[in-house]
Amino acid sequence: MSAWFASLSGLEIAYFIIACIGTVALLVQIVLMIVGAGSDADMDMDTDTDGDGAFDSHTDTGVSLFTMKGLTAFFAIGGWTGMLMLSYDINAGISVAVSVAAGLAAYFVVWGLIRLVLRLQEDGTADYASAIGREATVYVSIPAARSGRGKVTLVLQGRFTEADAVTDEEERIAVDTAVEITGMAGDAYLVKTADKKETRE
Numbered sequence: 001m002s003a004w005f006a007s008l009s010g011l012e013i014a015y016f017i018i019a020c021i022g023t024v025a026l027l028v029q030i031v032l033m034i035v036g037a038g039s040d041a042d043m044d045m046d047t048d049t050d051g052d053g054a055f056d057s058h059t060d061t062g063v064s065l066f067t068m069k070g071l072t073a074f075f076a077i078g079g080w081t082g083m084l085m086l087s088y089d090i091n092a093g094i095s096v097a098v099s100v101a102a103g104l105a106a107y108f109v110v111w112g113l114i115r116l117v118l119r120l121q122e123d124g125t126a127d128y129a130s131a132i133g134r135e136a137t138v139y140v141s142i143p144a145a146r147s148g149r150g151k152v153t154l155v156l157q158g159r160f161t162e163a164d165a166v167t168d169e170e171e172r173i174a175v176d177t178a179v180e181i182t183g184m185a186g187d188a189y190l191v192k193t194a195d196k197k198e199t200r201e
Contacts, residue, residue: 009086026069132181141173149166
């Protein structure tokens with residue numbers, strides 16, 4: 001092994017070190033993902049669709065173009081590609097160009113896969129209508145007779161969710177009141193206090 005390493009050129013040694021570091025880092029990230037701890041910067045972009053939107057679900061719904069998994073894939077694939085090119089006595093300049101191209105291809109493949117996974121996760125947790133008939137807790141008091149919006153919190157499909165809410169009741173619903181979600185009112189939930197009968201038409 002030492003004799004083989006000593007026989008490498010400076011560029012081959014650089015490729016080898018980059019490839020090893022990238023490969024080890026990528027394997028570590030894969031293991032962390034498998035055991036549920038791989039929540040690096042690729043996945044940790046919480047989005048709060050507040051304001052005009054009703055739902056503030058703290059879920060992983062976005063991914064930056066610059067990701068750690070993409071970078072490690074770039075170095076791993078690029079490094080091994082460069083090593084392979086030089087092993088066939090291909091010109092150093094060509095090997096650098098090809099290894100960079102291969103690394104970029106790996107980078108964007110990983111980036112695309114992350115986006116696909118996140119989109120599938122978002123699609124799987126975006127069925128807000130599935131909360132109809134369930135109970136929630138008032139977080140911001142809800143004005144009477146749909147004269148304004150309040151907020152409720154609930155656990156929706158395993159995730160803590162905050163959502164806008166309105167009511168048809170004649171009295172304001174106070175904070176910490178248990179309510180039942182009876183339907184949708186545009187992009188907000190229509191709710192009633194949990195101990196009252198539904199009064200919707």
